[in-house]
Amino acid sequence: MNKRYDIGVNEVEFFLDSANLEEITQAWNMGVIAGLTTNPTLVAKEGKDFHTLLHTITGIVDGPISAEVIALDHEGMLGEARVLAGINPNIVVKIPMTEAGLRTVKVLAEEGIKTNVTLVFTPVQALLAARAGAAYVSPFLGRLDDIGENGLKVVEEICDIFVVHDIETKVIAASIRNPYHVLEAAKLGSHYATIPFSVLRQLFKHPLTEAGIQRFLDDWKKLEA
Numbered sequence: 384m385n386k387r388y389d390i391g392v393n394e395v396e397f398f399l400d401s402a403n404l405e406e407i408t409q410a411w412n413m414g415v416i417a418g419l420t421t422n423p424t425l426v427a428k429e430g431k432d433f434h435t436l437l438h439t440i441t442g443i444v445d446g447p448i449s450a451e452v453i454a455l456d457h458e459g460m461l462g463e464a465r466v467l468a469g470i471n472p473n474i475v476v477k478i479p480m481t482e483a484g485l486r487t488v489k490v491l492a493e494e495g496i497k498t499n500v501t502l503v504f505t506p507v508q509a510l511l512a513a514r515a516g517a518a519y520v521s522p523f524l525g526r527l528d529d530i531g532e533n534g535l536k537v538v539e540e541i542c543d544i545f546v547v548h549d550i551e552t553k554v555i556a557a558s559i560r561n562p563y564h565v566l567e568a569a570k571l572g573s574h575y576a577t578i579p580f581s582v583l584r585q586l587f588k589h590p591l592t593e594a595g596i597q598r599f600l601d602d603w604k605k606l607e608a
């Protein structure tokens with residue numbers, strides 16, 4: 384698990400995985416996130432116009448913001464991607480891991496539009512996405528765990544292959560379910576972990592931190608008494 388500590392090629396950063404403006408504002412103000420990822424499920428939960436929501440988000444988050452296309456055909460994806468990318472230079476277009484998707488990624492890469500290939504579940508899918516020119520790949524580790532597979536193992540294999548072949552595509556550990564996923568993704572050399580708000584808040588907490596603050600305050604009160 385510690386094998387790449389001495390190489391020092393990556394400096395893990397965190398994205399928030401959300402489309403909720405309150406969460407996004409709060410997380411951005413925490414000062415610990417570098418960007419944002421969304422997906423159609425998260426956007427649908429907000430019940431707002433997608434493009435308007437994205438405009439608003441770009442005014443909050445000063446970093447990569449992944450926004451997903453809905454079309455599944457090449458021309459449809461290309462059209463949506465160009466519109467999304469035109470909203471703000473920080474927009475990264477999320478494209479599903481399909482044949483048409485990778486064809487789209489290649490064209491977008493040639494146009495200078497960054498993509499994040501999503502719904503990646505195997506190292507070879509990640510390799511293909513990288514070869515198509517994806518800026519990011521998103522292995523969904525939680526969903527692999529959900530079906531009894533080892534999501535972290537897949538993240539590890541992708542990171543290993545990318546290091547061995549000096550691939551510039553960045554790995555985003557996605558579908559994070561708990562702080563352990565964040566810790567292990569960082570140890571394995573993932574460039575990013577995209578974290579739901581509930582898990583992000585968990586990362587701050589430790590009972591000894593809470594108890595320590597309380598004890599300091601109690602002792603301080605004795606001085607004032």
Ligand code: G3P
Nearest residue numbers: 400420422525526557558
């Ligand atoms: O970024 C991908 C993520 O949103 C998927 O998470 O929890 O729906 O598997 P989940």
